[in-house]
Amino acid sequence: MVLVLSGLVLAMLLGALDQTIMAPALPAVAGALGGLDQMPAVVTAYLAAATVVMPVYGKLGDRYGRKPVMQAAVVIFVAGAVLCAMATTMPQFIAFRAIQGLGGGGLVIGSQAIIGELVSPRDRGRYLGLFGAAYIVAAVGGPLVGGFFVDRAGWRWIFAIYPPLGLLALVLLTVALKLPRPRTKAPLDVAGAVTLGVAVVGVVMVGESGNPAYLVLAAAGVVAWLVSARYARDPILPLRLFRDRAFAVPVTISLLIGFALFGTVTYLPAYAQIALHTSATRAGLLVTALMGGVLLTTVVSGRLISRTGTYKPYPIVGTALAAAGLGLLGLAGAAPAVLVAALLLTGLGIGLVMQVMVLATQNAVAYADLGTATSSVTFLRQIGASAGVALVGALITLRSGISSTSPAQLPDSVRDAFAAAAPPIFAAMAPLLLVAFLLALALPARPLRTTAYIEENQ
Numbered sequence: 001m002v003l004v005l006s007g008l009v010l011a012m013l014l015g016a017l018d019q020t021i022m023a024p025a026l027p028a029v030a031g032a033l034g035g036l037d038q039m040p041a042v043v044t045a046y047l048a049a050a051t052v053v054m055p056v057y058g059k060l061g062d063r064y065g066r067k068p069v070m071q072a073a074v075v076i077f078v079a080g081a082v083l084c085a086m087a088t089t090m091p092q093f094i095a096f097r098a099i100q101g102l103g104g105g106g107l108v109i110g111s112q113a114i115i116g117e118l119v120s121p122r123d124r125g126r127y128l129g130l131f132g133a134a135y136i137v138a139a140v141g142g143p144l145v146g147g148f149f150v151d152r153a154g155w156r157w158i159f160a161i162y163p164p165l166g167l168l169a170l171v172l173l174t175v176a177l178k179l180p181r182p183r184t185k186a187p188l189d190v191a192g193a194v195t196l197g198v199a200v201v202g203v204v205m206v207g208e209s210g211n212p213a214y215l216v217l218a219a220a221g222v223v224a225w226l227v228s229a230r231y232a233r234d235p236i237l238p239l240r241l242f243r244d245r246a247f248a249v250p251v252t253i254s255l256l257i258g259f260a261l262f263g264t265v266t267y268l269p270a271y272a273q274i275a276l277h278t279s280a281t282r283a284g285l286l287v288t289a290l291m292g293g294v295l296l297t298t299v300v301s302g303r304l305i306s307r308t309g310t311y312k313p314y315p316i317v318g319t320a321l322a323a324a325g326l327g328l329l330g331l332a333g334a335a336p337a338v339l340v341a342a343l344l345l346t347g348l349g350i351g352l353v354m355q356v357m358v359l360a361t362q363n364a365v366a367y368a369d370l371g372t373a374t375s376s377v378t379f380l381r382q383i384g385a386s387a388g389v390a391l392v393g394a395l396i397t398l399r400s401g402i403s404s405t406s407p408a409q410l411p412d413s414v415r416d417a418f419a420a421a422a423p424p425i426f427a428a429m430a431p432l433l434l435v436a437f438l439l440a441l442a443l444p445a446r447p448l449r450t451t452a453y454i455e456e457n458q
Contacts, residue, residue: 004118005130007172008111011074013134014165015107018077018100019046020142025155032155033090045094048204049101050108051382052197055237057106058375061113062368063188063234065181067173070110074170077103081162112358113374117179121363121448125305132298132355182368192236195224203383206390237376238369246364246444247373250357251380253315253443256436257322257353258381260429261346263388264326265290267396267422268343275419276336289340293347294354301352309448311356315440318352321345323433330427353436354381363448388429395425 022029026042061069080100087093115127149157202218205211229235242248265287272278272286301314325346332339358377365373400421 001118003172003176004114005127007169007176008114009130009134010165010169010172011070011107012111012131013138014077014162014169015050015104015111016135016138017142017145018081018104018162019050020138021146021158022046022097024143024147025150025158028150028155029093030090033087033093038090038094041094042097044204044209045098046101046104047382047386048201049098050105051204051379051386052200053102053105054109054375054379054382055196055372056193057109058113058371058373058379059188059193059234059236061110061371063182065179066110066114066117066371067177067179069106070114070173070177071170073103073106073110074166074173075103076100077107078163078166079103081159081166085156085159108378109371109375112378113371114177114179116358116362116370116374117367118452120450120452121359122309122450123306123452124359124362125302125311127302132295132302132351135294187233189228189232189234189236191228192225192232195221195228196236197221199225200383204386206387237372237379241365241369241373241376244364245442246446247361247376249439249443250361250364251376253319253353253436253439254357254377254381255384256432256439257350257357258384259388259391260326260384260432260436261322261350261388262385263392264329264426264429266389267392268426271418271422271426272336272339274415275422276339277415278336286339286343290343290347290350293344293349294351297348297351298355301356305356305359305448310445311360311448312440312443312445314352314356315360315443316437318349318356319433319437319440321349322353323349323430323437325349326433327427327430330423330430332423349433353440359448360443363446364444392425392429395428396421399425 022042029042030038057069057073077100080096080098080103083096084093084100087096112131115124115131119127145161146158149155199218199221202214202216202221205214206218225237226239229237229239242251268286272282297318301318305311305314322345325342325344325348328338328342328345332342358374361373361377362370396418400417
């Protein structure tokens with residue numbers, strides 16, 4: 001179990017790290033390959049690809065077994081990394097980042113689903129801290145590692161860390177992971193996967209470009225997916241699962257958390273630099289305060305859940321704390337200490353919710369839907385994050401008149417406009433978490449199973 005757990009944590013770390021490590025390297029990549037105007041496409045390519053395949057990986061794991069699907073995700077991810085390191089033009093690099101995203105989405109979903117199969121829900125709480133720690137290391141360490149490679153060795157060396165670590169994860173999982181083969185033979189819902197992918201691309205493009213025209217694409221994808229889900233023999237994301245409050249409530253809370261949290265946190269470093277005149281390093285440390293809170297309560301709540309078998313109080317308290325934290329952001333003004341306190345409070349709340357929603361969803365479904373349920377939580381949280389980033393960015397632009405949040409050489413009048421516009425918008429996200437709080441009150445408090453799926457299906 002130690003070898004399997006090590007492989008899963010390593011795989012999840014790689015998938016999470018790849019979403020943050022490139023941030024400081026993008027200018028260097030664009031400078032070397034040409035096409036500064038194509039930098040947003042690098043982010044969009046990875047994000048869209050990773051999000052699109054999340055429900056697909058969940059369904060493939062349910063259908064063909066999680067071990068071969070996870071092995072395939074590792075190989076695709078590493079192959080994409082090698083191709084990125086060899087890219088000679090910006091279009092090549094964008095395409096190769098999309099390939100890497102196709103693998104990265106599977107690493108995150110596969111790790112959570114495999115743990116869901118190997119460990120009973122009652123015992124799974126104590127493992128939540130490990131996966132929470134992987135996210136924290138990625139969020140905080142990713143930009144630092146990326147910046148180090150850019151400054152010391154060159155941006156191509158970022159991708160050199162993936163083959164050895166990916167190979168290690170692949171060997172550990174290949175040798176140590178033993179899972180039963182699923183029995184279902186239903187045909188794969190290709191139409192559902194394609195239409196859901198169209199919807200995802202529309203949402204992600206709105207978030208990255210700010211162009212509301214992509215909402216038409218997203219809406220068309222959703223409508224087409226709903227039609228296909230009604231007639232598919234085994235839908236990629238079954239609508240029947242949403243009839244169960246134990247599934248519908250956690251995934252909806254995850255959607256709201258993604259929208260409110262990431263929509264806010266994305267613009268906080270820019271706010272600190274523009275409005276508070278802080279350095280980029282100090283602005284990054286603000287997010288560290290939030291991540292520290294997340295890690296602390298993820299570990300503590302996970303251990304308490306394993307000890308008591310009760311999970312419902314944590315999302316109730318967590319959504320209330322996170323709502324209070326986002327509300328406090330609106331009062332922070334130019335006081336960095338208040339801003340840090342608000343972020344810490346928000347982080348403490350989020351740590352009581354995010355991983356617990358995965359646990360509650362996995363506990364609510366049958367073995368045949370484990371991968372689908374696991375991917376649904378992360379998938380909808382990512383969709384919420386993309387939509388939240390788009391809306392918050394649009395509102396800040398509308399209120400301040402600033403179309404770019406680069407802090408370089410901005411006049412004081414522009415800084416003042418941004419400083420006045422951003423906090424009320426941050427605080428406006430708090431009511432969404434109050435809705436999440438009400439949903440948490442309605443979350444069914446089902447007993448956590450004391451046997452793992454692997455034990456029930458041997």
